[in-house]
Structures are given as C-alpha cells and as structure tokens.
Amino acid sequence: MSGMSAGRSAMRMGPAELVQAAAMARRFYLEGKSKIQIAEEFGVSRFKVARVLETALERDLVRIEIRVPAELDAERSDALRARYGLRHAVVVESPAEAAEESPDPENLGEVAADLLGELVTEGDVLGLAWGRSTIHMAAALDRLPPCTVVQLTGVYDAGTAERGSVEAVRRAAQVSGGDAHPIYAPMLLPDAATAAALRHQTGIARAFEYFDKVTVACVSIGSWEAGISTVHDMLTDEERAHYSSLGVAAEMSAHLFDAEGRRVGRDLGERCITVKADQLRRIPEVVAIAGGSRKAAAIDAVLRSGLVTSLVTDTSAADYLMSAGPAPRSALGRQDPDGP
Helix, strand or coil: CHHHHHHHHHHCCCHHHHHHHHHHHHHHHHCCCCHHHHHHHHCCCHHHHHHHHHHHHHCCCCCCCCCCCCCECHHHHHHHHHHHCCCEEEEECCCCCCCCCCCCCHHHHHHHHHHHHHHCCCCCEEEECCCHHHHHHHHHCCCCCCCEEEECECECCHHHHHHCHHHHHHHHHHHHCCCEECCCCECECCCHHHHHHHHCCHHHHHHHHCHHHCCEEEEECEECCCCCCHHHHHCCHHHHHHHHHCCCCEEECCEEECCCCCEECHHHHHHECECCHHHHHHCCEEEEECCCHHHHHHHHHHHHCCCCCEEEEEHHHHHHHCCCCCCCCCHHHCCCCCCC
16 A cells, blocks of 8 residues: 555645645745755755755646747857857847848847847947948947947948948947947958058048957958858959959958858958958957858858857858858867968
C-alpha cells in the first residue's frame, strides 16, 4: 500500500501541497525571495523548497514566458551575437514582401534608433556614415542624450545632401540637443588631389577633427552589385571591373573587403571623403545596420573585418550568417584580418 500511495503522490498533488507550492512559487518568482528565506518562512529545508519549485514548473503551476516585441527574434539575435563575438546583435523579423527587393527596410532603422538610445551616453560623439539604413535610423530617432554628431563620409550625390546624410546628422543633433558637423561633399572624387583639397576646406576639416573622438558610430554595408553598394554605383564600368578582379565582396564607408574580411583596393580611399578604417577600428562601438538576403554575404565579410562591434539585421540575413562558413574570430578583439 505504501508503494501505491507513493505512486499516487508522484502522479498528483493534494490540495495542501498545491497551496504550499503556489505560495512558495509566488514568494520566489513574484516577490524575489531567496530559497533560504522561503525555507525559513515555511519551516522546511531549502532543498525541499527547490524540489517544490521544480514540481510547480513540471505540473504547470508556474509558467515562465520570455517576451520580446513580435518583430524581434531573440533566439537568432543571441546566436548571431555568440557566433561573431559581437557586443550586440539585434535580429528583426523580415517583412515577407520586402525580403528580396528592399534591403535595409525602414524597420531596421527604427530598431537601430532604439538601440542608439541605449548605447549613447551624455558627452559621447556620435558618428554617422552615409547609407539608406542610417538615414532611416536618424528619421526614427526620438531620444538621445546630449552629444555631438559628426558625419563620417561624404554623400552619394551632393545634390541630394539635404535629404540624405547631412539631414541625418542634423536630425540626430536636433534630437540630442548637441552640435552637428555635416560634410557637404561627395563621397567619391575624380582623383586623389581633388579629394585632398576638399579635406582641407574649413567645414570638412572641422568634421575630420572629430573622427578620432567618435565613441559610437553607425555604418551601412553594401554588397558589390548595382543598387546595393553606393561606391559600386559611383564608379565607371572599367573601375568596377578592376575592383571586382581584386575579389571585392562588400563595401562599408567606401572601404572594400573580400569575402574573408580583408581590405582590398585601398587606393580607392585616396579619392574618398571618409573616415579611415584604422579610425573605425579604434571607435569603442561601431553599429552596422544592414539586412536582406542580397546583402547577407557582404555583412558576413564586413563582420569578419573586425571593424564592427554590433549589428542590426533581419531574419533573412541572419539565417545566412549562421551557416556562412567557419565561425570568425570575435569582433570584440578588433583584429585586422590583414595583420599588423
């Protein structure tokens, strides 16, 4: 009989046990009391408390739910952060209708704006590189502590500067109440001499002085194809062919990378108005905003460069990244794949 009683006890809890289990669970999960405190209150051992709490979970008396907004994929985010050794990885649900046609949809910018609200602290210097995603991010900003905002690259088309990264810098500075340092110049110039001359112009030189002071930066990533890379679209057919022959797989802030994250085509930088790669590597927090399956391989390449510490992306890109060859070294080491 004693064996049968034990069996029935294992199958079901009596009313006194149910009441006690519920009370202990309430103390532990809702009131934050320790198992030792609960044991003292109920006159039992802490091991008994641990068993009761475990049983309460097994019998569905307690349900633990971890909820994040529906558009965030917490599991993919954590897996991606661990794989690349990032400080932060935020994966946003890909809009079904925009996964292929519209890389960097606006919802990435909205989430990135919220992330910046967490990362930027008073007195920081925030750097914004040109890109559709950073423009979406700036438009979605509704909170930033007082900080200086500086533009890190020239613009795709000087004629549209007011609607692009210049406006993004102004918008971020307006939200934060800090100073703005925009760059009214194209990202890519015809030759190195013209670029050098522009860098010495007063307004541009003032912005460049802040590059070594930037503490948080936002950058975009482009894959090496028409419409997905600013630099690709600005070059001539002959120049595109030349850099393609070097194995370019990705572009970020006018810096080119092969599939392993090594920088290639460094001569292009001499013609560009942009922050240097070594300066980016020294910035404590570099957040890349990029998504879509068409950019997935490019995102992988840039993450392998060690220049990025955090990423805001979407599920279509994340699924590719989780299976993109051997796991890279941790981004937080900020190693240069090209070596010293």
